[in-house]
Amino acid sequence: MQNQTLMQYFEWYLPHDGQHWTRLAEDAPHLADLGISHVWMPPAFKATNEKDVGYGVYDLFDLGEFNQKGTVRTKYGFKEDYLQAIQALKAQGIQPMADVVLNHKAAADHREAFQVIEVDPVDRTVELGEPFTINGWTSFTFDGRQDTYNDFHWHWYHFTGTDYDAKRRKSGIYLIQGDNKGWANEELVDNENGNYDYLMYADLDFKHPEVIQNIYDWADWFMETTGIAGFRLDAVKHIDSFFMRNFIRDMKEKYGEDFYVFGEFWNPDKEANLDYLEKRKNALTLSMFVSTRISLMLAEQVPTMTFVAFSQIAWLNSNLTRL
CATH class of the missing domain: 3.20.20.80 (Glycosidases)
Structure with a gap:
């Protein structure tokens, strides 16, 4: 060959x-x-x-x-x-x-309010406090495309985490809370930083149907x-x-x-x-x-x-x- x-x-x-x-x-x-x-x-x-x-x-x-x-x-x-x-x-x-x-997805169209827990960026398995509400950039409606080819819109529950709270104007790594939420199983992603599911922007939840x-x-x-x-x-x-x-x-x-x-x-x-x-x-x-x-x-x-x-x-x- x-x-x-x-x-x-x-x-x-x-x-x-x-x-x-x-x-x-x-x-x-x-x-x-x-x-x-x-x-x-x-x-x-x-x-x-x-x-x-x-x-x-x-x-x-x-x-x-x-x-x-x-x-x-x-x-x-x-x-x-x-x-x-x-x-x-x-x-x-x-x-x-x-x-x-x-x-991941970047440059969302709108902000949404949802519950998160901030995690340690060096070890994402370590939670830094209790759940609280942030305003995160997680709503993707693709207004310029107007549902051409596909009419699916993304919301906070389609992601595992995000990196910015517009409410407090604070960057961080925020683990999204809710039913069946959480990082991917540690055996299914790289173990750098404890669990390297999260990289940047709004992180897709590949457990969500x-x-x-x-x-x-x-x-x-x-x-x-x-x-x-x-x-x-x-x-x-x-x-x-x-x-x-x-x-x-x-x-x-x-x-x-x-x-x-x-x-x-x-x-x-x-x-x-x-x-x-x-x-x-x-x-x-x-x-x-x-x-x-x-x-x-x-x-x-x-x-x-x-x-x-x-x-x-x-x-x-x-x-x-x-x-």
Whole structure:
């Protein structure tokens, strides 16, 4: 089998001129000449503003089509430009990979009142006092999209935690209270900071049936709309591994075993990586911003899996060619 090469076609400090999708489409023939087989594209979803790299995600159903958060386009361009870039890559035999941000939502439309307990940021299992009421930014109504494609609205009970109390004007990590609320089980997320379910913004509750259904509804719409060839999943160590295992399994069952999925996992500890993969029955590749040596040690433990170490241009492992 010919070696495969995956290229990350963006970096954090790209100009926010809305031309990135156009540049990628124009560059597709050159990438094919270089032997690139897969291109990891940046997050295509409406985020906090037009300068956002894409990880402050606001609306997964807005690919640069609706006037929301002060802009129609994203940092990288408009929806039609994104779709044209995908088709340009496919025309050259290159598989486009979408950077998918499921862990959290940012830039809510409205505040809501609900009960929380503040927790220690160093150890999120330690509660700092009794429950109290905050005003949190947790209501997502997507007024600019007006329920096009999907009419689901998000509220405080769809999240596990948030990071700002507008009532007291105080930042912190606030564990949302209510029926069946709480962080993900400590065995289902990374154990850094006691329980690393919470990362930033409004943290999705992957135990909530409406949240799960909305993610699946979005995935069906996104696949039908874009024809993307695979996912790079952001911040997987913070997402309930029970949900993630089922989600990846279902995506592969629906779109084929060749639907490639790899996930970002920031942890230099070999055992932590092996444990994560075991919980997902080795359903995805881990991308780690650590040394290739750790990638190779992991490959020895799970020889059927691919472990990808970061460099400035390409992703390297035992069957990936480095540019």
